[in-house]
Amino acid sequence: MNTQDQLKKAVGEKAASLVKDGMKVGIGFGSTVYWFVRALGERVKQEGLEIEGIPSSIMTGEWAKEFGVPLTDFETTKELDITIDGSDEVDPDFQLIKGGGAALFREKIIAQAAKKLIIIVDESKMVDHLGAFALPVEILPFAWERTAYEIEKLGCTPVLRLKDGETLITDNGNYIVDCPFEKIKDPAGLDRKLQSIVGVVETGLFIDMADTVIIGGSEGISIKE
Numbered sequence: 400m401n402t403q404d405q406l407k408k409a410v411g412e413k414a415a416s417l418v419k420d421g422m423k424v425g426i427g428f429g430s431t432v433y434w435f436v437r438a439l440g441e442r443v444k445q446e447g448l449e450i451e452g453i454p455s456s457i458m459t460g461e462w463a464k465e466f467g468v469p470l471t472d473f474e475t476t477k478e479l480d481i482t483i484d485g486s487d488e489v490d491p492d493f494q495l496i497k498g499g500g501a502a503l504f505r506e507k508i509i510a511q512a513a514k515k516l517i518i519i520v521d522e523s524k525m526v527d528h529l530g531a532f533a534l535p536v537e538i539l540p541f542a543w544e545r546t547a548y549e550i551e552k553l554g555c556t557p558v559l560r561l562k563d564g565e566t567l568i569t570d571n572g573n574y575i576v577d578c579p580f581e582k583i584k585d586p587a588g589l590d591r592k593l594q595s596i597v598g599v600v601e602t603g604l605f606i607d608m609a610d611t612v613i614i615g616g617s618e619g620i621s622i623k624e
């Protein structure tokens with residue numbers, strides 16, 4: 400395992416240690432969250448921890464089943480105590496770019512549903528300004544070229560995301576365009592503009608949502624609130 404993976408594992412395990420008996424837990428997606436799900440399943444088995452999770456992707460649900468994390472859904476549960484998720488970028492105000500794993504819509508649903516959103520990252524994700532990571536935006540397949548054209552007017556060249564040479568289809572049946580804005584000066588303003596475009600389902604900008612960031616670095620783990 401390389402150093403970055405070790406840091407991801409460490410923050411995933413740290414986050415699992417913060418989950419308490421009886422909690423309803425939103426579970427994000429990504430290679431960092433994978434370690435969280437694994438460690439949480441271990442606590443369920445070893446300590447008899449009684450929790451229920453809601454996954455933010457089909458793959459997250461599969462991991463939960465594999466590692467023995469009990470699941471529920473929004474039909475029975477409307478509020479979550481805590482959501483744990485990764486991120487592609489985190490700025491000093493805890494504004495985020497997410498969606499590298501194409502799960503941003505469901506991730507934003509579980510982020511909004513939670514009393515507390517905890518983000519787990521290795522230190523490479525901490526940035527001074529959002530935007531070096533191309534912003535993922537989920538859009539409807541219908542007239543996607545037209546939607547991408549409107550996004551382009553905001554100052555980037557959107558790229559349709561592919562998987563194995565084919566157009567990537569999200570868990571919601573939509574497309575993702577990756578939008579290289581390079582340096583996003585006003586994340587909240589950009590989010591509002593993107594959200595106003597017909598055809599945009601959701602953006603990877605998570606504005607004023609994160610409460611806590613757990614960062615894995617060469618000096619160890621730090622928790623910022």
Ligand code: 5RP
Binds near residue numbers: 427431432484506
């Ligand atoms: C998925 C996400 C992930 O949380 C983000 O891409 C970080 O992933 P990783 O932990 O693999 O670096 O937003 O849509």
